[in-house]
Amino acid sequence: EVQLVESGGGLIQPGGSLRLSCAASGFTVSSNFMTWVRQAPGKGLEWVSVIYSGGSTYYADSVKGRFTISRDSSKNTVYLQMNSLRAEDTAVYYCARTGLLTGYAFDIWGQGTMVTVSS
Amino acid sequence: DIVMTQSPDSLAVSLGERATINCKSSQSVLYSSNNKNYLAWYQQKPGQPPKLLIYWASTRESGVPERFSGSGSGTDFTLTITSLQAEDVAVYFCQQFFGTPSFTFGPGTKVDIK
Numbered sequence: 001e002v003q004l005v006e007s008g009g010g011l012i013q014p015g016g017s018l019r020l021s022c023a024a025s026g027f028t029v030s031s032n033f034m035t036w037v038r039q040a041p042g043k044g045l046e047w048v049s050v051i052y053s054g055g056s057t058y059y060a061d062s063v064k065g066r067f068t069i070s071r072d073s074s075k076n077t078v079y080l081q082m083n084s085l086r087a088e089d090t091a092v093y094y095c096a097r098t099g100l101l102t103g104y105a106f107d108i109w110g111q112g113t114m115v116t117v118s119s
Numbered sequence: 120d121i122v123m124t125q126s127p128d129s130l131a132v133s134l135g136e137r138a139t140i141n142c143k144s145s146q147s148v149l150y151s152s153n154n155k156n157y158l159a160w161y162q163q164k165p166g167q168p169p170k171l172l173i174y175w176a177s178t179r180e181s182g183v184p185e186r187f188s189g190s191g192s193g194t195d196f197t198l199t200i201t202s203l204q205a206e207d208v209a210v211y212f213c214q215q216f217f218g219t220p221s222f223t224f225g226p227g228t229k230v231d232i233k
Binding site (some may be wrong): 037044045046047050058079094099102103104105106107109110111112 | 130155157158159161163168169170171174175178180208212214216221222223224225226227
């Protein structure tokens with residue numbers, strides 16, 4: 001079964017760091033583009049970061065310089081390292097596969113992991 | 120950066136009636152090289168992740184009911200639900216991919232039963 005499972009969320013103080021994980025099954029992350037999308041409570045969807053199959057990485061301006069996306073092919077897992085966290089980073093973070101055959105739409109989503117930045 | 124807008128913010132439709140959601144991009148998302156619009160539609164129900172409905176503006180994802188259809192090109196797009204069912208109550212988002220990369224979402228349209 002093709003699925004994504006996120007983990008690593010929690011309550012963290014402003015300025016702190018957190019690493020999210022996204023474990024994939026049923027497909028190979030290194031052969032796909034993988035994306036993180038977040039959704040603040042009661043708000044819309046915001047694209048955060050993408051890692052291409054070739055390894056190139058890109059970030060939304062709101063997280064550039066603070067967040068780092070990476071992957072471990074041996075674990076078939078994608079990560080999001082989040083540093084210098086702010087209250088406005090509070091959101092559910094979703095991992096999604098970016099479909100190369102679906103016009104770069106996000107065709108597989110995880111259930112999400114909640115990150116709360118608060119003192 | 121490309122900005123996506125959606126209208127209306129919310130709508131209430133009777134069961135079996137048509138629901139129409141509009142999405143507008145601040146610049147064209149039509150790639151001239153392959154004549155494809157990089158525009159997708161998602162459905163999100165409470166407490167769930169989004170679900171891909173439509174990609175390339177009008178191609179239905181596998182398993183999506185035929186009552187969902189997408190249309191439009193360039194900067195103006197529409198998602199139509201031809202006969203609203205109770206299970207279609209959700210928020211619907213459009214999303215573009217164009218260069219850089221940039222994956223901008225629209226603000227969402229909430230669909231309810233009248």
